[in-house]
Amino acid sequence: MTSPALTHWVLTIVCEDQPGIVHAISGAILAANGNITEAHQYTSHDTGRFFMRLQVESAVPREFFENQLLPVTQRYSMDWNLDVVGRKVKTLVLVSKSGHCLNDLLFRQRAGQLPIEIPAVMGNHSDLGEMAQFYSVPFEEHKISSDADKKAFEDRLRTFIAEEKIELVVLARYMQILSEEFCKEFEGRIINIHHSFLPGFKGANPYAQAHSRGVKLIGATAHFVTADLDEGPIIEQNVVRVEHSDSKNRLVSIGQDVESKTLTQAVRWFAESRVLLDGARTVIFN
Known part of the structure; x- marks a missing residue:
């Protein structure tokens, strides 16, 4: 027996x-x-x-x-x-044009290094469709040029999240702002990644701004998304020292590496139930 x-x-x-x-x-x-x-x-x-x-x-x-x-x-x-333990968390990834974070997530999912299942990638541009196809993940393009487009896309997200039982939404360098209503509806279930220059170098070309100011440290922050832009509870941060001799392109490359690493770590901790919310802070059991 x-x-x-x-x-x-x-x-x-x-x-x-x-x-x-x-x-x-x-x-x-x-x-x-x-x-x-x-x-x-x-x-x-x-x-x-x-x-x-x-x-x-x-x-x-x-x-x-x-x-x-x-x-x-x-x-x-x-x-x-x-x-x-180890159950794969249903994860939807939103993207724009930059593919470094998406590539890391898709590669590690396929390699069995990340306990997530990505049933689809959605983007407001078509640029990363081939990357998703390479990893055999469906891709949907949803162009956003008006408030009506944003509302339609968020309605599509709600439907997809319900139908596919999505547990986590990852903004992998998704360069659109989600509505306050959507952020509140899925609070604690959306993770974003951005460079750690904020609030110093806002807007376009932050690495060019950083290069012109001779920064010595660059990094990335992964956090939960809230209605307050880029102010949600922080999950993970990393920083890398750079030199005066590093070119702008070199800073971009370093920055993309640290963004990918930081986002993937945050997603891993979430999927392993190691992230607990304590108001505006997080408790991470790693």
């Missing part, structure tokens, strides 16, 4: 900090015949919130596991989620 197959679960918890939480959760996991293989916890003294991420091996069905957790989650008014 064979033993039931083990499932590797990931459990995330957010609630008001109070005594007894770890003991109660541990007891519920024990009751579900679970073995904790990875554990992280954090208490925010700014907000009084408690955060926990656990990976648990157990051979019981999901319903049984959830039933053991339910009394504890209700007692402590927890926001919680139970998922399977």
Whole structure:
């Protein structure tokens, strides 16, 4: 007689900090015949919130596991989620003309290095259609030249997100501003990437501006999208030192590398349930 197959679960918890939480959760996991293989916890003294991420091996069905957790989650008014470690998160990618971030996401998805599934890429230009086709991912072009175009595109996004059960939207150098209504509707589910020159070098050609000012550090920031432009909770940042001898084109190349790395890391942490929101900040369990 064979033993039931083990499932590797990931459990995330957010609630008001109070005594007894770890003991109660541990007891519920024990009751579900679970073995904790990875554990992280954090208490925010700014907000009084408690955060926990656990990976648990157990051979019981999901319903049984959830039933053991339910009394504890209700007692402590927890926001919680139970998922399977390594499950591929359904991810929609939006692009414009720059392909470095998209290429990194598509390559790592195909290579099995990133736990996401990209059912489509959508762009406001056709430039990256061939790249998506190379990776066998459908591409949709939606030109935006008016408010009516933007509304139609966002309606298409809503339909696609619902039909395909999209869990994450990634703006991979998508150079259009999403409406306030759309940002609020999908808050905590949209990740953006931009260079870290802001607010110093706004507008077009930021690397040319940086080169003319002789910057010594360039970097990138990945963050959740909110109605406040480029001010959402930060997930990941990276920085690289550059030299006075680096040309503008060299700065662009370095910047694209760091943007790709930073966005991919943010997407990976999200897909692995390692990013928890604490108001305007994030808690990252890595």
